[in-house]
Amino acid sequence: MSSVERCRRGPAQVLCVLGGTLPLVFAAMTGATTIAANAAAAGAEVAPAPAEAAATAAATDAHGGKITIRDDTGATLTLAARPRRIVSLSPGATEMLFAAGAGEWIVATVQGADEPAAAKAIPRIGDSNALNYPRLIELKPDLVVVWEDMTNRLVVDSLRKLELPLYFVRVEGLEDIPNSVRQLGRLIGTSGIANPAAALMEERIAAIGSHQGQGEPLRVFYMLWAEPLYTIGNRHVINDAITRCGGRNIFGDIVFPAPIVEFKTVIERNPDVMLLSAPPITARDWTERWGQYPTIRAVQAQQILPFSDARLERMGPTAIDAVELLCEPLDKARRALEAMPAATAKARAPN
Numbered sequence: 001m002s003s004v005e006r007c008r009r010g011p012a013q014v015l016c017v018l019g020g021t022l023p024l025v026f027a028a029m030t031g032a033t034t035i036a037a038n039a040a041a042a043g044a045e046v047a048p049a050p051a052e053a054a055a056t057a058a059a060t061d062a063h064g065g066k067i068t069i070r071d072d073t074g075a076t077l078t079l080a081a082r083p084r085r086i087v088s089l090s091p092g093a094t095e096m097l098f099a100a101g102a103g104e105w106i107v108a109t110v111q112g113a114d115e116p117a118a119a120k121a122i123p124r125i126g127d128s129n130a131l132n133y134p135r136l137i138e139l140k141p142d143l144v145v146v147w148e149d150m151t152n153r154l155v156v157d158s159l160r161k162l163e164l165p166l167y168f169v170r171v172e173g174l175e176d177i178p179n180s181v182r183q184l185g186r187l188i189g190t191s192g193i194a195n196p197a198a199a200l201m202e203e204r205i206a207a208i209g210s211h212q213g214q215g216e217p218l219r220v221f222y223m224l225w226a227e228p229l230y231t232i233g234n235r236h237v238i239n240d241a242i243t244r245c246g247g248r249n250i251f252g253d254i255v256f257p258a259p260i261v262e263f264k265t266v267i268e269r270n271p272d273v274m275l276l277s278a279p280p281i282t283a284r285d286w287t288e289r290w291g292q293y294p295t296i297r298a299v300q301a302q303q304i305l306p307f308s309d310a311r312l313e314r315m316g317p318t319a320i321d322a323v324e325l326l327c328e329p330l331d332k333a334r335r336a337l338e339a340m341p342a343a344t345a346k347a348r349a350p351n
Helices: 003-008 013-017 022-029 091-099 117-121 133-139 153-161 176-188 191-206 237-244 263-269 280-290 310-314 319-338
Strands: 067-070 076-079 086-088 106-108 143-147 166-169 218-225 229-231 247-249 273-276 304-306
Touching: 067 176, 086 091, 091 106, 091 117, 091 143, 091 166, 091 176, 091 191, 091 310, 106 133, 143 153, 143 176, 153 166, 166 176, 176 191, 191 319, 218 237, 218 263, 218 319, 237 247, 237 310, 237 319, 273 280, 273 319, 280 304, 310 319
Parallel strands: 086 106, 086 143, 143 166, 218 247, 218 273, 273 304
Antiparallel strands: 067 076, 218 229
C-alpha cells in the first residue's frame, strides 16, 4: 500500500492533517536534534532569528541579487532569487503560503492540504512520511517548505541529499502563525499581502474571549488515536488553544507536538475532560473503552466528549477561528463540573 493510500485509509483524518501517519512521524523524530542551519553565502547579510528579534529578510539588490533569510528554526537560507516554484510539505504550511500571497507559485503539496479551496487543485507528491522523489526532482523547485516537527526526519535527510533549498516552519502557539506568515512574505516578496494578513490574524487572536472559570483550570486530555495512544504535547497549537479556553493540557509538559502516552498515565493524571478527536463511531468506541476506568474524573462526570476540527490540527491561519469552537465544550464541561455534588467533586485530586 502506498503512503498516499495509508493516509487516505488512516485511522483518523487527523493523521493526514498532521502530515502523515503518526507512528511513522514519531518513530522518525524521536531523539532528533534541532535542524542545523544551512550555510550562508560568504559575506551575505543575515537577519536575526525570530526567537532573537522580529525576523527580517536581507533585501535583494537592485538587480535581483541573493536573498538571505532565517526561517522559523533560526536556520539560514540563501536563494539566488525570489522563489517561484514552491513545494509545500504540510497542510498547515500550504495554508500559510496562500495567506502570505504565494499560492500561485505552489507547484506541489501533500495529502490533507485542502485549505483554502484553491489548494485542492495543487498536485500531490505524497505525505510527510514518503514522497514521490522522481516527481519532486522533475518539478525543479526553488524552495521546499517543511514543517519542522511534523515531517519525517528521513524525508528531511533525503531532501538534504538532493540539495534542495529547505525552509522550515515551526509553530508552537497561535501567535507564531502570523509571525510565520510575515516571514514567508519577506522571503517570497509578497509582504504587501502577508503583513496585512498577519495583522488581521493578530487581531483575531486578541479577540478570543476570556474563558477562565473559578478555581483551577480544567485538566484536559486531548486524544488523537487509541493504539498507540496519541495525544497533544506542548509544541502544538491545540495546547495553546486549550489554555486560552481555561484548560490545562495534562500532557503539556511533553516537548513534542503529538506524543505517545500510556493509559495508566492518563489515569494517574486524572483529567476533568476528555476530548476525542475522531469520527462519531470511533469516538463512541473510545468512550466505551474509557468507561472501564471509573476513577477518572471525566468518566465520573460524563465529560468524555467528541471533538475534532481539522483547522486546529492543521495549525494554519484558520486554526485561530477554531479556538472558540474548542472553548464551547470546555465551558459546558466546566459548568457541569461546578454543578456536581460536593462529595463527587472531592474526587478531583491535584495532579
